[in-house]
Amino acid sequence: xPATGQFDTDTAVAxxxxxxxxxxxxxxxxxxxxxPNGGYSLGVTLRALAHAMGELGLPDPLVVSAFFLRxxxxxxxxxxxxxxxxxQRTATGEARLLRDGQELVRAVAxxxxxGQPRGRTxxxxxxxxxxxxxxxxxxxxxxxxxxxxxxxxxxIRCAQPPGWLVGRPSGDPSATFWMRFADGRDADTLSxxxxxxxxxxxxxxxxxxxxxxxxxxxxxxxxxxxxxxACRVGTRHVIAGYHExxxxxxxxxxxxxxxxxxLALLPPxxx
Amino acid sequence: xPATGQFDTDTAVAxxxxxxxxxxxxxxxxxxxxxPNGGYSLGVTLRALAHAMGELGLPDPLVVSAFFLRxxxxxxxxxxxxxxxxxQRTATGEARLLRDGQELVRAVAxxxxxGQPRGRTxxxxxxxxxxxxxxxxxxxxxxxxxxxxxxxxxxIRCAQPPGWLVGRPSGDPSATFWMRFADGRDADTLSxxxxxxxxxxxxxxxxxxxxxxxxxxxxxxxxxxxxxxACRVGTRHVIAGYHExxxxxxxxxxxxxxxxxxLALLPPxxx
Numbered sequence: 001x002p003a004t005g006q007f008d009t010d011t012a013v014a015x016x017x018x019x020x021x022x023x024x025x026x027x028x029x030x031x032x033x034x035x036p037n038g039g040y041s042l043g044v045t046l047r048a049l050a051h052a053m054g055e056l057g058l059p060d061p062l063v064v065s066a067f068f069l070r071x072x073x074x075x076x077x078x079x080x081x082x083x084x085x086x087x088q089r090t091a092t093g094e095a096r097l098l099r100d101g102q103e104l105v106r107a108v109a110x111x112x113x114x115g116q117p118r119g120r121t122x123x124x125x126x127x128x129x130x131x132x133x134x135x136x137x138x139x140x141x142x143x144x145x146x147x148x149x150x151x152x153x154x155x156i157r158c159a160q161p162p163g164w165l166v167g168r169p170s171g172d173p174s175a176t177f178w179m180r181f182a183d184g185r186d187a188d189t190l191s192x193x194x195x196x197x198x199x200x201x202x203x204x205x206x207x208x209x210x211x212x213x214x215x216x217x218x219x220x221x222x223x224x225x226x227x228x229x230a231c232r233v234g235t236r237h238v239i240a241g242y243h244e245x246x247x248x249x250x251x252x253x254x255x256x257x258x259x260x261x262x263l264a265l266l267p268p269x270x271x
Numbered sequence: 272x273p274a275t276g277q278f279d280t281d282t283a284v285a286x287x288x289x290x291x292x293x294x295x296x297x298x299x300x301x302x303x304x305x306x307p308n309g310g311y312s313l314g315v316t317l318r319a320l321a322h323a324m325g326e327l328g329l330p331d332p333l334v335v336s337a338f339f340l341r342x343x344x345x346x347x348x349x350x351x352x353x354x355x356x357x358x359q360r361t362a363t364g365e366a367r368l369l370r371d372g373q374e375l376v377r378a379v380a381x382x383x384x385x386g387q388p389r390g391r392t393x394x395x396x397x398x399x400x401x402x403x404x405x406x407x408x409x410x411x412x413x414x415x416x417x418x419x420x421x422x423x424x425x426x427i428r429c430a431q432p433p434g435w436l437v438g439r440p441s442g443d444p445s446a447t448f449w450m451r452f453a454d455g456r457d458a459d460t461l462s463x464x465x466x467x468x469x470x471x472x473x474x475x476x477x478x479x480x481x482x483x484x485x486x487x488x489x490x491x492x493x494x495x496x497x498x499x500x501a502c503r504v505g506t507r508h509v510i511a512g513y514h515e516x517x518x519x520x521x522x523x524x525x526x527x528x529x530x531x532x533x534l535a536l537l538p539p540x541x542x
Contacts, residue, residue: 062534063338063485063534065379065486065488067334067336067355067363067379067381069356069363070356084340084377085341085374092377106363106365106379108338108377108379110485110486117511118511119511119512119513119536119537120477120537121509121510121511122477122509123508123509123510124444124507124508125508206391206393214361215334215336215381217488219513219532219534221508221510221513222510235395236394236395237395237492237527237530238393238394239394239492239526239527240388240389240390240391240392240493241391256510259508261532263490266391
């Protein structure tokens with residue numbers, strides 16, 4: 001039985017007509033500024049596309065590219081989906097998240113069945129080396145951030161508190177930490193595509209006050225084992241305010257389950 | 272005056288009606304199997320979208336995501352474009368490449384004007400360390416590959432011949448080399464999105480006989496200076512045949528100009 005939790009409730013969609021779904025952008029996944037987290041908005045968008053893909057026997061997103069077109073807000077929304085190609089092993093479709101007639105997110109995604117892995121495996125990377133979750137500290141450190149409800153949904157544990165959080169940005173835009181849904185729901189392939197965008201931008205360690213995602217690509221590489229997820233995030237190229245953020249998620253077996261990269265822009269005040 | 276060459280001739284499109292362009296998939300950019308290179312097909316696709324974006328004063332692709340849906344073939348094609356959002360600094364659109372009514376490539380791209388860089392820059396990476404191009408060898412080593420016309424369009428120089436080419440795959444799926452158009456045309460931002468997919472898959476160093484691109488994301492980070500381009504390519508995670516390939520292009524000033532990642536699949540015979 002698949003685990004369910006707040007993420008499932010808040011990404012639920014209802015089919016209105018062929019390829020069209022109604023949804024609600026909940027205020028339980030908000031980031032600073034009172035806007036829903038991009039990863040969460042993508043989760044709602046993908047949920048609609050997964051309905052059609054599930055009927056094809058292809059339940060797992062394999063590669064997802066999402067363009068964030070406009071700032072989202074909480075409330076009623078709609079997802080319009082279209083299937084571009086159905087093959088034997090994969091199918092590709094597109095989903096557009098709209099609110100008040102304005103397109104917020106455009107996602108193209110290829111789905112497959114990751115329950116049937118076949119073919120060669122060679123892992124040259126390695127999972128982040130972290131103390132066990134119980135020996136780590138809660139990255140929030142007991143702080144509450146009014147309106148930033150995302151921090152109540154996602155639990156993050158790290159060996160040391162992030163520099164930016166204690167007023168001393170480290171100058172090193174990289175981090176490793178544990179992550180899980182705060183309600184104990186285990187991650188699945190659909191939620192991995194949201195979790196890669198669920199953390200504070202690592203450019204905060206450069207003194208930035210935030211970052212806006214333009215595009216996010218996620219490769220989902222395996223169904224995650226239950227338990228904590230080990231994450232590695234880093235930025236290496238900030239050019240004229242634009243920067244990539246790379247994000248890896250490794251599961252409790254030590255297997256890479258998601259690899260993501262986004263292109264994001266520093267706010268003008270950090271320019 | 273922008274440099275022009277065979278790439279421009281072979282990616283040219285003609286406007287047929289609002290948002291619809293005719294094109295030809297030339298046989299001058301073919302890879303083994305008699306199919307046009309994916310990067311070249313993407314170049315044709317982007318060329319159509321760039322028409323509309325150029326009219327908006329946003330000539331440079333900033334981030335491109337392309338899904339390769341079906342094997343392409345040479346001949347008459349069509350590109351259907353749509354603008355999703357126009358903002359002050361960027362605009363996002365979609366383009367679909369079709370042949371015989373079948374969709375081959377679906378690309379979503381955000382364009383901007385990279386001639387007006389502003390905002391913070393911090394480069395933590397570095398260009399590949401290579402001997403000067405004149406001290407490097409031609410990666411083809413004088414070999415000709417009948418039908419593989421791509422190798423006549425793209426010149427590649429490296430310090431040592433790739434292991435796979437001399438029958439001894441190195442086991443290390445990474446490489447650095449110089450690249451340029453063989454006709455001397457300098458790269459621009461549009462062609463960078465093609466050049467990141469113009470080389471032999473680096474998994475050949477693992478003994479693979481090829482690799483099929485499912486999705487390719489390109490971040491174009493700056494307008495390239497004239498001259499040779501220094502490239503770094505690598506794969507680290509092969510899981511059940513699926514693997515990423517990361518590709519960086521640095522220009523002759525030593526500046527990162529493109530960063531790309533693709534998800535690709537080994538052929539079944541390599542499984």
